[in-house]
Every structure is written in structure tokens, then in C-alpha cells.
Amino acid sequence: MEAVRPEAVRSWLGRTGPGVAVAAAGAAAAMVINGWVPALSALTVAVLLGVLVGGALPQATAYGLQWATRKFLRIGVVLLGLQLSVGEVLRLGPGMLAVVLVTVLSGFAGTLALGRLVGVSKGLALMVATGFSICGASAIVAMDSVARSEKEDVATGVTLVTIYGSAAIAVVPFLGAHVFGLDRETLGMWAGLSVHEVAQVVAAASPAGAAAVGTAVIVKLTRVVLLAPMVAGMGVVERRGGVHAEGKRPPIVPLFVVGFLVMLALRSAGVVPGPVLTSAKDVSTVLLAAAMFGLGSAVRVRELVKTGRRGLVLGALSTLLVGTVALTALTVIPR
Template sequence: MSTVEAVHPERVRVWMGRTGPGVVVAAVGAAAAMVVNGWVPALSALTVAVLLGVLVGGVLPEATADGLQWATRKFLRIGVVLLGLQLSVGEVLRLGPGMLAVVMITVLSGFAGTLVLGRLVGVSEGLALMVATGFSICGASAIVAMDSVARSRKEDVATGVTLVTIYGSAAIAVVPFLGTHVFGLDDESLGMWAGLSVHEVAQVVAAASPAGAAAVGTAVIVKLTRVVLLAPMVAGMGLVERRSGVHAEGKRPPIVPMFVVGFLVMLALRSTGAVPGGVLTGAKDVSTVLLAAAMFGLGSAVRVKELVKTGRRGLVLGALSTLLVGTVALTALTVIPR
């Protein structure tokens, strides 16, 4: 027997002993989040998972720490890669140049504007970046993806996800009410506004549903088009952080993380039309479970006392960012021909 063959099983055994308990706990947390999501579909499984992690993180055994950290890092990357299968380039292009311009303006204005608002409100740069990313692009998954290249504390990430939950849930009722009774939007425009301004995909579906199935379909495509912009946003921040020469872990992040490259590869693969429908459905479910496990691991590292310190200012920033994104989206929809 060669040395490699002799050592490899031992390494596997040691790795399993060190990380196994935490991975199992993360899996249980993800399962619990999926169950809650089944009961309340408008409440994202990712959001539930991070909140469950925060709740139980302080009482989990120390033996689970390594595995939870591993699950957070690895499952996040795989989950984001699989997100690329949810949308094709053709679906994006069918929105038309006018609508694509609206999406770009909304995302870029929301991102940059929230960073400025963060300074004015007085929150940390890390929290401002997390809120800017989550509110302008795609909620919790965008936040944890950006965290992989940015200098941010786990408390900033958890606060950002919590704010996505609060304001995204409020939007489920506010967006259709304002769109229909105040702004007089037709069903298609309401679906577009929901896709542009609401944070999580599940929240978008709930917000657009009063306008009918066609509006929901439009809202989801618009929303997923915002998701596509996650790749250049993360890559751009990776470049900025790399140039700064400093990272939270003492090393320079890659310009373009490999999981972002994987996301783009999956997007291109979906665009070929060669992926069977059953595979797409399965990939979507697997992505949700993996991201939920990662979010549970993220939440478990948070300590509530630290989280509460930024609560009031974080709430103000979330409100202002929500107002900014919604206003820019509605204005762009009204002004730019589609």
C-alpha cells in the first residue's frame, strides 16, 4: 500500500471528526428553515435559516464550530453557482433594452446611494455595503456572496439579512397597495416594480401575486435579471479590496472569485437550452438548501449583544435604502420607454 493510500483515509477520518458535527447541525438548521418556509412561503428559507442560527448559536457545542464555518464557506459558493441555472440570457434580453436600462439604473443607484446613506446615518462601512448589496440586488444570497470578498464583520452580515427580512416582508403589502391604489399601475407595471424593488425572490412573488400570474412571471424575470448583476458587483468589490492590499483574513481576495465564474458558466449553460427541466428544478431546490445551510452557519457565529448595538441606525438605513430603491425603480419605469 502506498503512503498516499495509507494517509488518505486517516485524513478523511480526522476531517470528518473535526467538521462532521457542525455540518450535521447546519443540515438540520437548513431542514428546519425549509419546513418554516413551507408553512409561510413568503418568508424566505434563507432568512429563516440565519435567524435560527442567531437564536441557537450561543448554545451550540464548541465541537460544531469548525464544521459550521466550513459549511458556511463551501455551501455558499456551491449554492451561488447553482443560482446561475435559474435564468437564461434569452430571458434577460426579451425584457428589451428599455427595461434592461431600468434594471441597471435601479441597481446601480440603489447600491451607490445606500453607501452614501450609510455614511450619513453613521453605520459601519461593512454594514452599509451589506445593505447596499442586499437591497439593490437579491437579498440574503447577495449579502453573503459580497461578504466573501469584502471586509465586514459577521454581525454586519447578519444585520443586513435581518433588515432584508423586515423591509422585504413589509414590501409584500406596501408595494401592491401603493402600486394599485396610489400610483395607478397596470398589472404588468406592478409586476415590474415588484421585481425591481423587493428584495428576496419569495417576497417578489408574494408582492406581485395580487396582480395575477402574468405579473408574477414578469416580476420574477426582472428580479432574476437583478441577480445576474451580482457577478459584476462582487467582482468589482473584489478588485477594490485587492487593490487595498488588506483583507479581513489577512490575505488579498481574488479579483473574480471562482464561485462567481461558476455562476456565469451556469448562466451560459442554461442559455443553451440543453439543460432538462427536471435538472433545473432540482438545481433550484439544492441551491436553496445549500444556501440555507450556509446562512444557518453564518447566523450561528453572531452574538446578539453585538448585533443589537447597530440596531437603530441599521433600521434607519434599511428604511432609507428601501425608499431609494423603490423611488428610483418607479421613476425609471415611468420615464424610460419600454
């Protein structure tokens, strides 16, 4: 085995270090802001900070930011698998699992159809469908690993998750309690089914009490479990469609998605100590925030504006679709 030369390591660090340091600083700032305003997800704040400062960053940071976005995202998604066990999912019962499945599949397929109707690119429609139906920004970037999508599509999808997920924090509890007359548990379930980021789900369910928040988070993380099969399915579709622009066939199942499933299995087996689970959750958030900052830094607002109006329409329609399907499924399917 050939030894790694010190000069090569120094060269790599010289190219990568500045960008990684900036991504880490962006993640730290996002975590601080999240501490001040818990309703704002650290991932949401991180991508917005990246968009704000991206155009002003020196070229020397570009390579490291790209590296951090790609690598930190994958590790962060792997660690997400430790946040839920199969036992917690099964305790929801077959009726509630059916509600989750119907909501995710209907939201995904319906948003793709709405994307064609509105006239956005296939890449943007896929990003919005993934983020709104499964688990927000992390799902969008995971799907990007197997799909033919542009950076602008990914960034726009994350931005729309931020806009409509934040709006849902106020809208979902108001409609649930004062318009639809939902009891606390059902309101928590609806929040877990229809709101995008975990932090947004917690904020939306909190007016209904701690028990509703707990239910909402479990329902939400059950949606996260569906990330793996959805990404794998899209990987199969994309491979049949040919190669990426860079000449590579997309993977059927990205290695980090396999890692996510392995972590889920370890959590389900009960072999991971509690302190490790707590630390893994924190590390996952920090890594995903750094990745989101890197993603945002590559965005140019002028490019986003070109598709902004249609994207906003698609986001509104997708939000309405997912929320309506979720509420209808909760009403119709016995739990």
C-alpha cells in the same frame, strides 16, 4: 500523488460532521416552515433560526458550521446561475434592461452614501447596499467573500433584508394598486425591481395575478445577473486597497462567481434538461438555507443591538431609495 490517509479523513469528519449535521437540520427546519408560510423565504427563516439557537450550540459544532457556511454558499450561488438564461433577460427589451441597471446602480451607490450619512460602518453600508439593490441574503454573503467586513455586518445586513423585504410584501402591492394606480404588469415589474428575496418578490406580486408574478421573477433574476460584475468590481477595489486582516489579497473574481456565469451560459445554451434545472433550484435553496443558518449561528444578538438603530434607519432609507428610483425609472424610461 500522495494518498489520503484514512485517519486524516476520520479526523476531518470528526471536526466537520457535527456542525454540518446541525446546519442541515437548520436548513430542513427552514424548508418546513417555508412550506407552511411560503411568503417567508427559507433563507430568511434559516438565518433567524441560526441567530435564535447559535448561543446554545456546543463548541464542537463551530468548525463544521463555519465550513458549511463557506462551502454551501459558494455551491448554492453557482447553482443560482441555472435559474435564468440570457434569452429571458434580453426578452425584457432594452428599455426594461436600462430600468434594471439604473435601479441597481443607483440603489447601490445611493445606499453607500446614505451609510456615511447615517454613520454606520463601511462594511455594514456595503452589505446593505448589495443586498437591497441586487438579491438579498445571497448577494450579501457573496460580496462578503471579497470585502473587508465583520460577521456582525453580514448578519445585520441579512437581518435588515429580512425585515424590510417582508414589509414590502404588504406595502408594494398596496401602494402600487391603490396609491399609484399601476396596471398589473407594471406592478409586477416594480415588485421585481424593489423587493429583495425571490420568495418575497413572488409574494408581493401575487395579488396582481400569475402573469405579474412571472414578470416580477424575470425582472428580479435579471438583477441577480448583476451580482457577478458587482462582486468583481468590488474585488478590484479591495485588491487595490491592500490585504485582508488574515494577510490575503481578496480575489478579483471569486471562483464561485465564475461558476455562476458558467451555469448561466449552460442554461442559455439550452443544454441542461428540465428536470435537472428543477432539481438544481431545490438543491440551491437547501444549500443556501444551510449556509444562512451557519451564518446566523455565529451572531450574538447583543452585538447586533449595538448597531441596530442606525442599521434600521439605513434599511428604511435604502428601501425608500430603491423603490423610488425603480418607480421613477419605470415611468420615465420608454419600455
